[in-house]
Amino acid sequence: AAGVIQSPRHLIKEKRETATLKCYPIPRHDTVYWYQQGPGQDPQFLISFYEKMQSDKGSIPDRFSAQQFSDYHSELNMSSLELGDSALYFCASSFEGASSPLHFGNGTRLTVT
Amino acid sequence: ILNVEQSPQSLHVQEGDSTNFTCSFPSSNFYALHWYRWETAKSPEALFVMTLNGDEKKKGRISATLNTKEGYSYLYIKGSQPEDSATYLCAFKYDAGGTSYGKLTFGQGTILTVHP
Numbered sequence: 001a002a003g004v005i006q007s008p009r010h011l012i013k014e015k016r017e018t019a020t021l022k023c024y025p026i027p028r029h030d031t032v033y034w035y036q037q038g039p040g041q042d043p044q045f046l047i048s049f050y051e052k053m054q055s056d057k058g059s060i061p062d063r064f065s066a067q068q069f070s071d072y073h074s075e076l077n078m079s080s081l082e083l084g085d086s087a088l089y090f091c092a093s094s095f096e097g098a099s100s101p102l103h104f105g106n107g108t109r110l111t112v113t
Numbered sequence: 114i115l116n117v118e119q120s121p122q123s124l125h126v127q128e129g130d131s132t133n134f135t136c137s138f139p140s141s142n143f144y145a146l147h148w149y150r151w152e153t154a155k156s157p158e159a160l161f162v163m164t165l166n167g168d169e170k171k172k173g174r175i176s177a178t179l180n181t182k183e184g185y186s187y188l189y190i191k192g193s194q195p196e197d198s199a200t201y202l203c204a205f206k207y208d209a210g211g212t213s214y215g216k217l218t219f220g221q222g223t224i225l226t227v228h229p
Contacts, residue, residue, distance in 0.1 A: 004156075033217065042202070042221040043157075056216040090156065099145055101159030102204075102217060 002026055006091050006105035013081050013112050021076040021108045025093030031055070032074045033102060034066060035090040043090060049074060050096050081112045117205045119220035126193050127228050133189045134223040136203030140184035144208040147217065148177055148188055151200040160188075160201075193227040200224050 005024040013019050025032050031050045035043040045058035049068035060066075063081075068074040078085060088109050092102035118137045126132050138146060145164045149157040161170040166181040174191045190197055200222040 035219075043219045045216050045218065048216055058216060092157075099162045099164050101147055101162050102149075102157075103159070104156035106156050 004091055004093050004103050004105035006089075006108050008108060009106065011108060011110045013110065015081055015083060015112060017081050017112075019078045019081060019110060021078070021089050021091075021110070023074045023076070023091030023093075023105060025072055025074070025091070026103055029072070029093035029095055029103070031094050031096040032068055032072070033092045033094075034060075034074070034076050035092065037088045037090065037107075038084075039087070046076070046089075055096070078110075083112050086110060086112045117203065117218050117220040119201075119203055119223050121223060122221065123224040123226070125226045125228065128193060128195060130193050130227075131189065131191045132193055132225065133187050134201065134225075136186045136188070136205075136220055138184050138186070138203070138205040138220075139207065140182060142207040142209070143181040143184075143205075145206040146179055146181075146186050147204040147206070148186070149202040149204065151202055151222070153199075157202060188223075190225070193225075195227045195229050198225055198227045 007022045033048045034046040037043045046060040047066050048056045052068045063079050066076045088107045090107045092104045094100040094102050120135050148160040151157040161177045163179040168179040170177050176189045179186045202222045204217045204219045206217050
């Protein structure tokens with residue numbers, strides 16, 4: 001069965017650079033979530049989209065932006081990267097409203113040096 | 114800010130032991146409570162989604178109960194095996210009113226280590 005696909009798997013950037021993370025949800029899922037997990041921390045919600053519109057926003061820095069495109073894939077854009085942005089970034093998709101679990105991608109590990 | 118708390122933070126058991134851990138969440142505006150298993154180097158995998166007070170779910174040796182009035186859920190593992198070693202995350206979703214639902218807020222997880 002198709003799963004959530006994230007790319008790239010690993011990304012190394014320098015401080016003040018820009019990074020773009022991509023997420024391809026499971027076909028027909030209408031909701032995409034982005035989570036950030038720092039070392040030794042629980043996943044922190046960043047932002048979510050329902051039917052290509054932003055549905056909720058968490059602790060996402062102003063330097064980050066995200067969008068969901070017409071084909072339902074989503075991109076998380078991160079600018080002016082800081083060392084503290086080094087983390088595992090998960091994307092998950094689901095059906096909204098129903099008792100649908102989240103299906104997670106394998107994550108993108110971002111390292112900022 | 115929603116508080117979703119899990120206890121204990123970590124747990125070491127011997128193979129064959131039964132164990133349980135707790136997830137506490139707000140008791141108002143409840144919509145759903147999720148449990149996920151997160152193994153090292155893998156992505157979180159859904160175990161249960163629970164929506165009704167008194168709900169009990171079972172999957173093999175793992176089961177979960179839900180009390181929405183007092184705001185807690187228990188996850189039980191019967192006869193733990195080394196392959197059960199993982200971080201177990203619970204996540205709470207609230208009813209924002211109408212047809213809106215809040216984001217899924219995760220607890221910090223319980224790290225289970227099962228020793229052979």
